Amino acid sequence: MSLQIHVLPAGPIETNAYLLIDSSRGEAVLIDAPGDVWKQVSPLLAAAKCCLVELWLTHGHWDHMQGVAEVVAATGARVSAHLDDRILLETPGVMEVFLPSSIRLAAVRTDRWLADGDRFEALGLTWEARHVPGHCPGSLLFWCEEKGVAFCGDAIFKGGVGRTDFPGGSMVVLDKAIRARIYTLPSDTLLYPGHGEDTTVVAERAGSPFVRG
Numbered sequence: 001m002s003l004q005i006h007v008l009p010a011g012p013i014e015t016n017a018y019l020l021i022d023s024s025r026g027e028a029v030l031i032d033a034p035g036d037v038w039k040q041v042s043p044l045l046a047a048a049k050c051c052l053v054e055l056w057l058t059h060g061h062w063d064h065m066q067g068v069a070e071v072v073a074a075t076g077a078r079v080s081a082h083l084d085d086r087i088l089l090e091t092p093g094v095m096e097v098f099l100p101s102s103i104r105l106a107a108v109r110t111d112r113w114l115a116d117g118d119r120f121e122a123l124g125l126t127w128e129a130r131h132v133p134g135h136c137p138g139s140l141l142f143w144c145e146e147k148g149v150a151f152c153g154d155a156i157f158k159g160g161v162g163r164t165d166f167p168g169g170s171m172v173v174l175d176k177a178i179r180a181r182i183y184t185l186p187s188d189t190l191l192y193p194g195h196g197e198d199t200t201v202v203a204e205r206a207g208s209p210f211v212r213g
Contacts (some may be wrong), residue, residue: 058153134174
């Protein structure tokens with residue numbers, strides 16, 4: 001089985017969405033939905049003759065959920081997130097007060113709340129959700145051991161970590177979560193972050209100036 005991973009930067013601050021396609025099954029999963037990402041997702045699904053069945057949110061910050069309503073309206077995809085971000089997803093007005101008036105957010109209805117350690121099947125693969133708070137209370141990482149990949153939102157970046165000065169953020173919490181939930185993954189696991197280029201567990205453990213392994 002071949003898993004195609006499309007990196008789709010979108011929205012006002014070029015937030016990474018990831019479209020995972022298995023054309024042999026005719027199914028796809030989208031991880032995060034920045035604004036206007038549907039314009040990139042739609043032609044890729046059509047070319048692969050796939051249906052979008054799942055939408056997984058790494059966390060509830062506006063730039064990762066701005067496009068959810070459009071994607072769900074077009075596909076009916078099932079939305080998964082962490083319960084600690086419920087207020088951000090269901091009452092996004094709490095974020096709009098910090099944003100330019102041109103950015104409007106629609107509430108998200110979550111179909112499945114995932115918790116740390118939850119394992120589930122998608123695209124013929126087994127996935128594990130890991131709770132990595134500190135940048136955002138409900139931050140999740142989605143790991144597939146078989147493919148050696150993890151989608152980690154804004155918890156960690158290549159040479160960096162997520163900001164912790166937002167409401168609900170804590171560097172102490174993030175440091176602990178990265179050590180327990182990311183640095184314990186296999187060393188060669190490829191980390192796909194919410195912004196910027198991919199990296200690996202071993203590279204961040206050895207070289208991160210913020211959380212040394």
